[in-house]
Structures are given as C-alpha cells and as structure tokens.
Amino acid sequence: MAEIMNIGVDLGGTTIKMALIDDAGSILDKWAIATNTIDNGSHIASDISLSIEKKLAQYHLGQSEVRGIGMGAPGFLDMETGFVYKAVNIGWENYPLKDELERSMGVPVILENDANIAALGEMWLGAGKGAKNLICVTLGTGVGGGIICNGDILHGVSGMAGEIGHMTVVTRDGAPCNCGKRGCLETVSSATGIRRLALEALDYNDSESILRDIFEEKGDITAEDVFNCARKKDPLSSAVADKAANYLGYALGAISIVTNPEKIVIGGGVSHAGSVLLNPLTEYFKKYSLPRIFDACSIVTAKLSNDAGVIGGAWLAKTKLKQVHPA
Numbered sequence: 500m501a502e503i504m505n506i507g508v509d510l511g512g513t514t515i516k517m518a519l520i521d522d523a524g525s526i527l528d529k530w531a532i533a534t535n536t537i538d539n540g541s542h543i544a545s546d547i548s549l550s551i552e553k554k555l556a557q558y559h560l561g562q563s564e565v566r567g568i569g570m571g572a573p574g575f576l577d578m579e580t581g582f583v584y585k586a587v588n589i590g591w592e593n594y595p596l597k598d599e600l601e602r603s604m605g606v607p608v609i610l611e612n613d614a615n616i617a618a619l620g621e622m623w624l625g626a627g628k629g630a631k632n633l634i635c636v637t638l639g640t641g642v643g644g645g646i647i648c649n650g651d652i653l654h655g656v657s658g659m660a661g662e663i664g665h666m667t668v669v670t671r672d673g674a675p676c677n678c679g680k681r682g683c684l685e686t687v688s689s690a691t692g693i694r695r696l697a698l699e700a701l702d703y704n705d706s707e708s709i710l711r712d713i714f715e716e717k718g719d720i721t722a723e724d725v726f727n728c729a730r731k732k733d734p735l736s737s738a739v740a741d742k743a744a745n746y747l748g749y750a751l752g753a754i755s756i757v758t759n760p761e762k763i764v765i766g767g768g769v770s771h772a773g774s775v776l777l778n779p780l781t782e783y784f785k786k787y788s789l790p791r792i793f794d795a796c797s798i799v800t801a802k803l804s805n806d807a808g809v810i811g812g813a814w815l816a817k818t819k820l821k822q823v824h825p826a
Contacts, residue, residue, distance in 0.1 A: 504560060505816035506551060506606075508570040509613065509808025510534065512588035515547060516805065519554065520813035526626045529553060529809060539758040540592035548603035564625075567607035569815030571616030572596060572806045575681060581610045607820045612651055613808060615652045615661060618645025619766045620811030625803040630761040635801070636663055636747075638769035639763075642685040642692075646758060663754065664689070665703075667747045690769050693722040697739045708735040726772035739774070741779050748783025755788045755796060766801030774802070 509516040511534060518529035532550050535542045555565065575587025581597020583589075600608045611619070618635035621627040627635065631650040637643035644663030646653040653660045664685035665678050673682020674695065686692045697720055701711055710728045710748045714720045728736035751763055763784070771775065777798060785793045803810055 502564070503566050504564055505566050505813040505820075506568040506814070507809030507812030507814075508547060508568055509616065509812060510543070510570065510572045510589070511613070512536070512573065515543070515550075515701075516809050517547070517551060517554070518806070518809035518813065519558070519560075520810065520817075522817050524810070524813075526806075526810075527558065529806065534584070534589070536588075536590050539592075540586070540594070543589070544596065544599035545603055547600065551604065553638045562605055565606050567609065567816045567820040568600065568604065569609050569611070569616070569812035569817075569819070570596075570600070571611055571613040571812055573613045574614055576610055576658060577608060578612075578654060581608060607816075609810070609815050609819050611652065611815055612645075612658070612661075614643035615645040616811035616815065617643075617766065617807035618647055618661075618764070618811065619652065619803055619805075620803050620809070621759070621766070621805035621812050622647055622811075623814040624810050625807060626764045626799045626801050627762050632758065632760045633664075633762040633764060634751065634758065634760045635764045635766065635821075636751070637767040637801075638689060638747075638765065639767035640689060640691055642689045643767070646754070646760075648758060649689065663750060666750045666753070668750055684746060684750050688750075688769075688820065690722040690767075692718060693725055693743045693769065696742055697725045697736070698721075700735055700739050704735055706735065709733045710736045722769055726769075726775050729772075729773045740775060744776055744779035745783050748780050749787050751780075751784050752787025755784070755792050759792055760796055763796060763798045764801050766804075766807065767800065770800050 504519045507518045513534055514531050515534050516531045519527040575584040583594040583596045585592050597608050597610055622803045627633045633647050635645045642664030644661045646661045666681045667682050668684050669682030674686040675681050676683035676686050713724050725736050725739050729740040781798050
C-alpha cells in the first residue's frame with residue numbers, strides 16, 4: 500500500500516499554500532494558489548478541492564491514500580464544528596468551512612487558527628522540535644501567537660487563548676489597536692508598531708541619526724530600517740529596538756509564569772532582526788519571568804518560514820484524524 504498522505508492547507512488573505520506531507524514529515528510536494536475572495540469567499544473551498552485533486556492525480560494518489568486535510572484559517576473559528584464566525588479579509592461570516600471542504604473533497608477535514616497551526620508546525624519540525632510546552636509568537640504587521648501545553652494547542656473556552664498581540668502592555672497613553680483597545684502589544688512590538696515608535700522618536704528627538712537620514716531620503720521608515728540602524732549602533736534606533744524588546748519581554752514573562760514553557764519561538768518578518776532583537780529580549784524576559792522559568796526556557800528564531808502553516812496542518816491531520824481514517 501502507498502504511503503498515507505496528510506494534506507496541509509494554510510489559508511491567507513492573498514495566497515493559499517498547500518502541501519502533501521507523509522507521517523514522517525517529508526514533503527512530497529508544496530504549491531500555492533491565489534485566494535479568490537470575490538462573492539464573499541464562496542469559491543475558496545472548491546478552489547482548494549480542485550487544486551488538491553489535480554495534485555493527487557499528478558502523483559496517482561486516490562482518496563484511500565489521503566488521511567485528511569489539516570487547515571489553518573484566519574478569523575474566529577469553532578474548532579469543533581469547523582465553523583468560521585468571521586474572517587474579515589476573506590469575506591466569510593457564519594461560514595461552514597469544514598462542511599464545505601469535506602463535501603467537495605470527500606475526506607475528513609480539521610481546522611485550526613492560522614497562528615496556532617504555524618505554532619504546531621514549529622513544534623513538529625521547526626525550532627520547537629522536541630518540546631511539548633512552548634510559546635510561538637509571530638511578529639509581522641500584527642502580533643500573532645500560539646501556546647502549546649503538553650503537545651496540544653491551548654484554546655480556552657471560546658478559542659481565544661493565545662491572542663498574545665492583544666495583551667495590554669502600555670497602561671497609560673497607549674496607542675489605539677484595531678481590536679478596539681489601547682496599548683496592546685501589537686501597537687509596540689509588531690512591524691507597524693515599531694515603525695510608529697520610531698516615527699514618534701524622530702518627532703521628539705532632534706539629535707543626529709542615520710535613521711533620520713533614511714527618513715529624509717525615503718519619506719518613510721520601516722521596522723527593518725530601525726533594526727539595521729540599531730545594528731550599526733545608532734542611538735535613536737537602538738532605543739526604539741530596546742523599547743519594543745522590553746514590551747515583548749514583559750508580555751512573554753507574564754505568559755511564561757503561567758505556562759512555564761521549554762521554548763519561545765519568535766517568527767515573522769521582525770524576527771529577521773536576529774540578535775539585535777533577541778539579545779535585549781532575552782534580558783527583559785529574564786527580568787520579567789522567574790529564575791527557574793528562565794533557566795528552563797530558550798528563546799529561538801522560527802525555522803520553517805512560510806512552510807510552518809502547511810506543516811502544522813499536516814501534523815493536525817496525522818495526529819487528530821488517525822481514528823477517523825486510520826492508516
């Protein structure tokens with residue numbers, strides 16, 4: 500009998516990434532299609548099905564050789580029913596994604612939040628490999644998170660556990676967040692938050708700075724500019740990078756006192772800052788956690804990049820759908 504395949508799907512606002520992955524974690528193939536959001540995303544399930552069916556035919560694989568689909572999706576989900584309450588960037592509202600995909604594909608489907616599924620991927624084959632208790636943080640346009648306890652994602656009563664980006668870390672004069680609150684971690688440690696902090700620093704500090712030179716030349720700056728300048732020992736940029744690391748270290752210290760993780764995995768575009776972010780972050784994490792927690796935990800950079808979601812999806816299919824469709 501041919502190797503049983505797990506299908507990982509990572510649904511994003513512009514791209515849907517997919518992969519065929521066996522139980523050992525070997526990727527037979529990975530590919531992507533555009534996310535078709537017209538008609539409130541009503542074509543997405545059929546687009547995914549058609550694409551997967553073409554790929555299975557290419558490898559002469561039938562449904563009996565597919566355990567199922569593990570899929571990461573944005574928005575607010577009911578993990579048990581596979582129901583999407585709301586996904587603004589897709590156009591879904593009260594959408595039965597799991598049922599639609601199972602109906603069109605004819606194989607079992609299991610859904611998970613997109614940040615959580617990336618965390619599962621890093622746990623299985625990435626920077627968190629070998630750890631069963633970890634925190635994964637994605638620092639991009641926003642701040643996403645996933646908390647894994649004893650090998651399973653922590654969901655909470657309404658699926659909102661792990662929304663790290665919306666922890667309040669600035670209690671006075673915090674910037675507004677798109678969640679409706681003020682002072683969320685997302686407003687100070689995401690790429691957009693770091694850019695905002697840097698622009699504010701340029702406004703109230705008139706000292707010479709290579710970051711200012713970049714701003715005057717381009718008319719704007721990015722988080723990447725901030726970290727590049729901090730790496731060159733630019734004082735203003737270093738202060739902004741340190742501030743972002745302080746807030747992130749404070750949040751991770753608080754979470755770690757509750758969860759006592761073995762690893763903290765930092766991913767997303769901001770993680771490319773490397774040691775200029777991780778060194779101060781580690782010091783602040785030490786400050787805000789407890790000695791026994793700090794000593795047992797390492798902060799590492801994510802390894803799987805854009806593959807984390809599809810690998811996490813395959814892990815979900817492999818581990819959660821075995822009883823439904825045993826190999």
